[in-house]
Amino acid sequence: MSFADMSVSPSNPSISSSLSGSSLLVAWQLKDKTVLIVGGGEVASGRIEAVLSADAKVIILAPAKGLHPRTKRFIELYPDRVTYYDRRFSGPAELYKMDMVLTALDDPNSSRQIVELCREQRIPVNAADIPDLCDFYFGAQIRDGPLQIMISTNGSGPRIAALLKSKLSTALGGYEGEAIRRVGDLRERLKERAPGIGGAVSRRRMKWMSQLCNEWDMEDLTQLDDAKIARLLDEGWEQNRVPSLRDLGGKPKLKQGEENPPLASREFNSGGSTVLPATLGFIAGGVSVALLFMYHRR
């Protein structure tokens, strides 16, 4: 199945009258935001990694004796973005200028107090292991550059989420993050050439980008370097068409009609493994019979 063949309807036309039971999955933006993390153990260290990845500044409140080695490493490696205080949460003043609060404590009562203070000040808060108190949950995650995938079981099964993470990881080809990065570069260059938010130009940009992503194989998008992006805009966007990678002097990774790499390589292997045993068998059979004849001649 080629990517272009897959028709994904942007909105399901059927409407259910019993929508419920799920969460609103969102990609929260933390650039230039400050996140307070109360606790320093293993769970806290995972939270620290997640918010640092999202470009946040982090304040950690936790007694030094309970720090996980990973928490210590983050404090050492990111002195400009992590501020550490060797003490427990002391009261409402700790929340001053915080954009988000994450607690990872063994003491549910402390978590509950902190959550209540956050609610009063409308600060988004998550208390590890106490779903009832959370504005939001975390899930298992796959990350490949700009690509992030979250698997949420709505609190029913963190272990299953981790298993599904493995399963979905193996379904990816490893080039998706790079393809997304290149498409992002192209989008930026296109916006410079044809600027504007909303309206006709925005719609035309969106349509042209979609057409490109539909017509090119995803792996081929990784070949979009600066030179090819320039040609794509000159020969494609300006003329209201989508050139192929070959048109731009590139070489598609796979031949036409072989757009699904794992399948193609599997077929090649099994093709190879048919020819070789047949040849070896032919030689072995020939030699055996020849020896038989020579033995009888003597």
Added chain:
Amino acid sequence: MSFADMSVSPSNPSISSSLSGSSLLVAWQLKDKTVLIVGGGEVASGRIEAVLSADAKVIILAPAKGLHPRTKRFIELYPDRVTYYDRRFSGPAELYKMDMVLTALDDPNSSRQIVELCREQRIPVNAADIPDLCDFYFGAQIRDGPLQIMISTNGSGPRIAALLKSKLSTALGGYEGEAIRRVGDLRERLKERAPGIGGAVSRRRMKWMSQLCNEWDMEDLTQLDDAKIARLLDEGWEQNRVPSLRDLGGKPKLKQGEENPPLASREFNSGGSTVLPATLGFIAGGVSVALLFMYHRR
């Protein structure tokens, strides 16, 4: 590869000193919350579906002439949860008691004004198509009951996200949502039997649940009905062990050692395709040489 074989480390032991560039993916909780949606077009209709699925109450502000058919259907189907006003956003008073605001307007200036008002009141806000203004982004989503998967490209490629959604959907077996639901039921029953938040009992529960999910094939978890859950708790939890599905009188969907059907059948095929050509080659080689000798004898 069986699910039990896949070791997924809960936290990557290596620590990067260049964490950045991603979002914090979270599952936002909207039960008993109110979401204001400004706009009623196609994008707005997608937002309405997402927040209704998350059990929110919805207030829609949009002139009737611009309503998308799907928006109209949601207003009709959910009179108890959707309140519709046939007018534009009128000012700060609209934000009273709102827990989240989503704008989906063709007019970026209006969006900008609304976002500024939300920021003053610390209300999480998303403005469609204007990433710079958003507290959070949406991504492509897969949903199967309690299982939700979000694919985020951090704004670089919505079309690629949709293509990846298709790819990942085909990697799922279709039983994962049901497995998660049953494991959720088991977890609830276990918490009734061994209540408590945090501490030793919480850790023992988590360990036992993880062991079950590791040892059972994911598809077999869908067979966990009330009777089997009761036996699992009596014969498993109480005795600090994890019985197999067979121990509970169930029949595993797949035989031992064949837990991943595609891989197993692929290996079987390539095994077959090696033996058969080799045999045929041996016979052909033998016959050829025999004919050669017989020809020379004449």
